[in-house]
Amino acid sequence: MRSVRCNICVVLGALFVALVGFPAGMPMLLPGPALAQEELADSVYGGADALNGDLTGDDGTSVPGLRRSRAAPADPYEAQGLRLGSFLVFPSLEIGAIASSNVARTNSGAEADLGLRLAPALRIESDWSRHRFVSTATGEFLDYTEHDELSSHSADIQNELRLNVRHTTAATLNAGYTLTSLGPSDREVPNGAIENRLSHLAVAGLALDHDAGAGTFRLRTAMRREVFEDVALSGGLTEDNSDRDYVEPSVSLRGTFNPGARIRPFAEAGYAPRFHDKRADRNGLRRNSHGFSLTGGLVIDDDAVWSGEIGATLLVRDYEDKALDSDVAPGLLANLKWRPTELSSVDLSTTLSLSETSSASDGATAVWSGGATVTHALRDNLDATAGLTG
Numbered sequence: 001m002r003s004v005r006c007n008i009c010v011v012l013g014a015l016f017v018a019l020v021g022f023p024a025g026m027p028m029l030l031p032g033p034a035l036a037q038e039e040l041a042d043s044v045y046g047g048a049d050a051l052n053g054d055l056t057g058d059d060g061t062s063v064p065g066l067r068r069s070r071a072a073p074a075d076p077y078e079a080q081g082l083r084l085g086s087f088l089v090f091p092s093l094e095i096g097a098i099a100s101s102n103v104a105r106t107n108s109g110a111e112a113d114l115g116l117r118l119a120p121a122l123r124i125e126s127d128w129s130r131h132r133f134v135s136t137a138t139g140e141f142l143d144y145t146e147h148d149e150l151s152s153h154s155a156d157i158q159n160e161l162r163l164n165v166r167h168t169t170a171a172t173l174n175a176g177y178t179l180t181s182l183g184p185s186d187r188e189v190p191n192g193a194i195e196n197r198l199s200h201l202a203v204a205g206l207a208l209d210h211d212a213g214a215g216t217f218r219l220r221t222a223m224r225r226e227v228f229e230d231v232a233l234s235g236g237l238t239e240d241n242s243d244r245d246y247v248e249p250s251v252s253l254r255g256t257f258n259p260g261a262r263i264r265p266f267a268e269a270g271y272a273p274r275f276h277d278k279r280a281d282r283n284g285l286r287r288n289s290h291g292f293s294l295t296g297g298l299v300i301d302d303d304a305v306w307s308g309e310i311g312a313t314l315l316v317r318d319y320e321d322k323a324l325d326s327d328v329a330p331g332l333l334a335n336l337k338w339r340p341t342e343l344s345s346v347d348l349s350t351t352l353s354l355s356e357t358s359s360a361s362d363g364a365t366a367v368w369s370g371g372a373t374v375t376h377a378l379r380d381n382l383d384a385t386a387g388l389t390g
Helices: 008-021 037-045 050-054
Strands: 082-084 087-100 113-126 132-144 152-166 169-182 197-211 215-228 246-257 263-276 289-300 306-319 327-338 344-356 364-379 382-389
Touching (some): 306 344
Antiparallel strands (some): 082 087, 113 132, 132 152, 152 169, 169 197, 197 215, 263 289, 306 327, 327 344
């Protein structure tokens, strides 16, 4: 029987790979797996749109699209990083306490517990004049005092290499790994579980961005591979999750128009078929599927009060087994920053995804989420932050 504590070595090993192996071995990761249907919609609001969001200028600052932006004032308290050749290294560590009145998140019989939270992180950035490489590695360890079976750990490693091929064309290669730990309170973990369920996600992709004058366009191809570990149950039983393992190629095309304006419309379409390792799952259902995503919205840029993106999206997934109804999920996606004063800012975000289930009656569950974070500068080097997610 595995314990959550024993699996901490998985996270430590993943972080070691990020710190040592990923910057040097980036090209070797490209054949690995990558992006899902829900990520096609989410990627609209991520931070990696080369021509629509953060190409690096000659002075090392980020510029939206291929347009020149106003230079941001230098922050005298910004971390300078540790220089390692032509790279800058930014390590960090968060330490905190956890207090919960319902640690298992149950509807009845709630029990309180205290715990410790550790969150190490490392960011590596290149200091190149033309191209750019960024590698990030983060981890989170939650350890409860009374309910050790609910302790969890997770890790996320992302690498991105951006090549400015020509003045109007850029290529972005990315590879990443995510370790997720879900406790017995999650609906996808059986009630008799005595440990968390771990899943491993590997991602790799290639995107080409081009400024065509009338607009900027991004073509992205990617591959995603996800593997789910078995879960130990009470009574010496084990839940076999190998029927959930899958590979998912994807392709998406995005266009952003009205260049030079502060508000620019965009549209994006994506296709992501999903192929499971096993032809039929535990319920005898064939869950191979075709996923589609459509998103349209506005980019707000170069504005002193508002910045970011907002749009409407539609996710569709159609299954091979006709016993499973097609899933259709409309929603609102947003990643906005509002600056009501020079000292205050509000970050707003909403997401939508289709989360595949093992249920005999459902193919996937639509998951809507949102959050708001308020930041106020008390002093030049001291901020107060409060947030709400749901």
